[in-house]
Amino acid sequence: MFSFIAQAHAQTIEVNGVVQDASGFPIPGVNVLVKNTTKGTVTDFDGNFTITNVDAGSTLSFSYIGYVTKEIIVNDSTTITVQLEEDVAQLSEVVVIGYGTQTKKEITGAVSVVGAETIEKLKPTRIEQALQGQVAGVNITTNTGSPGGSSTISIRGVSTNGDSRPLILVDGNVVEDLSVINPNDIESMNILKDATAGIYGVRAANGVILITTKTGRKEMPLTVEYNAYAGFQQTTRKLPVLNATEYAVIVNEGYAAAGSTPPFSDLSNLGIGTDWQDEVFESAPIMNHNITFRGGKEKSSYSYSSSFLTQDGIVGGKKSNFTRFTNALTYNLDFLENFKFKSGLTLTRTKKNNLPESTLGSVLFNAVNMAPNLPVRDVNGEFTLANGLGGEVVNPLAQMHNTYNKNKVMKLNGFAGLAYNFLEHFTAEANIQFNYSEVDTYTFDPIDFYGVGKVFNTLTSEVFEGFDIYRDYTFDAFVKYENTFNDVHKLNVLLGTSVFKTTGVFSGRRGRNIRDNNPAFARVDLTLDNEDIYAERGSNPKFDGRLLSYFTRLQYDYKGKYLLSAVVRRDGSTRFGPGNKFGYFPSGSLGWIVSDEEFMSDSNFFDLLKIRASYGILGNDRIGDYRFVSLLTGEGTYFFGGNDAEDEIFGKASGGIANPEIKWEKQKTLDIGVDMRFLDSKINITADYFKRRTEDLLVSPEVSGLLGTGAAPVVNAGVVENTGIEFAIGYSDTIGEDFKFNINYNVTGLKNEVVSVSGEGEYLEGGDFGISQPAIARMEAGYPLGYFVGYKTDGVFQTQDEVDNAAVTSVATQPGDFKFVDQNNDGVIDLDDRVDLGNPIPDATMGLNISFDYKNFDFSAYTFASIGNEIVRNYERNQQLVNKPIWYLDRWTGRGSTNAAPRQTTGTNPNTLFSDYYVEDGSFVRLQNIQLGYTFSNNEEDPIIDKFRIYVSANNLFTLTEYRGYDPTAGTGAPIGGGIDQGIYPSASTFLLGINVKF
């Protein structure tokens, strides 16, 4: 009866039309909905739609990701053309938050998004490069600038002395090695920085990076995109070192000061000598091709992409080449309207050639330390021997020539998921993700001789072939309930489970005495003297680690204004022993959209004003497997009956020291943030305050030697706090018809403090400096994690009288040597006089990104900066005949000459002891990318080519810094001992020419 009346009052009409974008191109796949009904359709390939039986006076809603939803009231049967505006504000942008999505407006956590366009602009070869400077709170440290080399990502500071990497999920799949990902496949990266990451419980404590890859859309015509670039890379910097004549002067002075005969009697014909850095650095090519096919039918969508990247190194060229080949396929199918399937499969192959890098003895270390008076090759055409330069410094060209190390990775990963919508409000989803990788490692050490007493001399050639298999899978299953009550109470409840299992098996074979010392014969199979290192040594080649989780989440909002989310997760890990396997991790967040309040409706100033807060406890299990039991993994080899290989017996001994009591590390995270958009969403601001307190810190502290030499046990000891603020502002506008621009700036201020360590009020140490000196970095209560400890200098002794009247070390001291500060005034300089000399954690990091489009031109520039981090210079070998940086010319040469640098001597002196002389300010500003593009206009009716753009781009163009080493982004990523520059392989400058074509 009721419905009859309703129908009688309504007149039904038919509406058809076309949906276009601002430039008049049809948009397929637009959702057309009759508001407040379930009636709707989707636009076809040509943007057309037809919708029948619509009540006159209904509102049609046209929505599509990336465009502002448009509503049109229809009264009569009609044909309409709907033009959708691109959504600059992107408030309706969907953000992946873990087992679901939310619109940006609904989000109550601290989540940052890096979109495909940023990745497209930055042309990263690895995705970490696209994060640097883009996202407040995310800091990237370069471990090495070599092709395919890794970086360390830290989100909101370093909170553990163990593994502080965030959890990275690609389409739900846990990924550890980022070098296998093709950045071009990425649709978006969402960075969950606060406790709302807790839905990922396990390993989410260091933040979560969710990567979504590109896929097709339903009703999408086949689109082909081809992107390619090629260019070259060169070093950003050469260290200024002494030329041959300057070198001889300094060396002679050093010998004379020690009472030895100066080695260079005639300086007149030494000249400039060899510039070893020029010899090792080269301009290296880089090239990338990427082709993507995407499309969709009525019920399905697909994508396929293939990419090829090859990049030589600026040191060693092909000897440090990185090549990556990826193939990715996705396929989504709606079996039924309420039963959907999604899947993806990626095959990646990478190959990387490795040179010794970023350590003492690396190619660059040698290039800096090698004597400039020596030629590259001697009169016989052989590589010059580096005699007299200490055991570690060798001719870097000979070293490159003799290095044949590489590794290859074949990785197959994929996912498949089913989602079933039932009883109107329920969705059940099951997803499986898997990774399978095969890692081939190859090293060949030929017989070589670099000079007397060199540690790299090899008399027995050896080849090693490793083959490791890694497998893991994640299975998630969950049920969601979504409903809205009385139009104002929106409820979303999730209940699910997740299991993760990772296993692997290692194998390796070693062969010796390679025929003719010839790389062509350097295969284990071709050697007579070979062994299987696992089988013959009785070592176990397998591992098995697992996680089991149950989780539930409740999301509620009232009128879309008051938002609440709460998560409880129960995680179990094989890394903890009986009784400690499981942990419960709750988190919650609140949001208030102030701008939707009535009292704000008058002002109209804010398009969005949201205040949000979150708090939660997250668990961390990132430690080694089975550290709660003592396993027979120790080394215990001895020889009976002789000392040959057949006499060697591999015994059994305990490995790591076990602590049965280890349990989950807990991270308590508070975040208070505000999101604002105003002036027609032209300006947006996000600001956050956060405090992360890590308790029951899982650390491997120094323990009593009574426990032996096994790897330090893992214990729950210590508290670390990271407190900080993040601020990001963006301004985008259009001036006139043709000029669009976008400016984004973000800054993060961070304070890191170790609140307590261990039970004994002690500190943990790490970080090597020089040769056999005490560790220089510490984790100690009251200081930042990994701060440097060493002597403070107070100038240079000018006279013997000063030396006699001052506290000195046990090393004989003379005028011209450093005057160390006697902190405890006990009359001697000893280890107790070492003090805090700074730390590698930046006080602030920031990024500034500018882009504008004018007519067919587009331009962008990305910069980032790091302020207040210290770097330790540790790439000098301090041997009597090695070369030195040019600032040694400003040495102390006699009373009153300088108070800033010590004398030169080959004799005994305390100047090489770790002091503030070796600590430098590592602050920098870097122009990471600058790009200019031109898109060709297309006036044809039905063009074959939809888009054709060419561009020139330069990456890492310049860096402003006081730091004197190669690269101020240097770091090992180690929480204790990071920020020590061992002669890092610098990030290259890259100059590219590229095209984007879309069919």
Add this chain to the structure above:
Amino acid sequence: MKNLKYIYLLLASLIVLSCGDDFVDVASEDENSEDFFNSEKDYQLALVAAYDYLQTTSKFYQYAEIASDNTLCGGESATDSPYIQEIDDMIHSPVGQSDGGLRTMWQWMYEAVNRCNYIMEFQDKTDFPNKTSVIAQTRFLRAYYNFILVKWWGDVPMLRDKRIRFGDQFTIDRTPKSEVYDLIEEDLIFAAANLPYVQSETGRVTKGAAQALLGKVYLYQNTKFDKAAEVLEDLINNGPHRLLTSEEYPNMFERDWENNIESVFEIQYSDVDGGSFDCFQCLEGNYSTYFNGPRGFVDATGKFDAGYSFNVPTQEVVDAFEDGDLRYETSILDIEQYIIDNPGSSYDETAGYEQTGYFNRKYIARKGDLDIADAALTNPDNYRAIRFADVLLMAAEALAEEGDYVQARIYLNRVRNRAQLPDVTTSGDNLINDIYKERRVELVGEGHRFFDLVRTGRAAQEIDGFITGKHELFPIPIEEINLSGGRWAQNPGY
């Protein structure tokens, strides 16, 4: 209805695949140390691992030599390995001993003792015919390691037949030196009673090794000269060992003469595995021989390798050799003379710290090994831990202390005659001093001198900077005291 099937399917898979808690309750793929010792093989493999730490003791003999008046530290510079420079100068302290210093050495010896006690803890688990031999070897090794601990640090924390496990470090106190010695004696008496004089494999502990070490342990206690003499004479008279002849002697420390008839106990090293500075205790090679060698040494004869110029003999010990002493050439490498004698040879005379021009020829690396990386660390030079000459001199000393000068002189003169030196005819304190003098030159470079001076009360007069009442023992590293709960008193004077 069709839809309902999917619901069931999904819910069923959710339940089935959402495994129980036992999903994360699986055993490691690696063997659990608590489930071991199920066969003879398991015991034998654990025993091999206990032997393994003999190889770490090269650091002890090297540092003890540097601590004595025989050698200087040397090395690259005054800041190279400060802890060992300090030991040389008798200014060492409990601070700064990590990462290669006394703390590392302490840790190694506890690992070694723990490996022995691992076997002892499970000694009753499984029976097999050779078990007595396994236990006897284990107990010798435990005694060998405990003897090092008690020599260097005096009263030391000790558990008997039980591993020290995580948590125990906060409860174990320092066991008085005398009790440590009691266990050492007990272990060695057991080992001597249950091991043969000749093992089928070289490198295995023998009855002779146990007797020689027992004699040495008695000697070190200064109150048991009678027992020392008894066990050492038993070995001299009944054991298989003899001195190499004067003709044979120059080969004593060469690789072709390893495990020779004079060698009573010898630590085995090999060049077949590589190694790195990251893990000295993992090495199969003898790092110390390379460390003792001359920097930048090019030997035209092809005999010697270069090195890192540590542990360089002083002029004083060179002068301690009598004219015509056969042993001088074998013991001391006079580098300048060597270069003159072997044209084409050279070395980096200006490199290195506090160089004397002399090197420890017994233990510098020879060429001709595989030199697998790192070549400095993979030298196959065995350490003759106890030589028969040492046994004779110990017996002579014990007998002289007991007043049997006749027999003491016989043993002493066997050693002297082999060195082509005339008989000693002294008695009483003069004889004892002659035995001391003989020990110094016979055993120079082998790491015995420092503790010989300490146990005979002569250290303060011979070693510059040695303070009586302090330097007899080494300090317990500060970290070790702190990390065990700060309950142990430091050794006196530190």
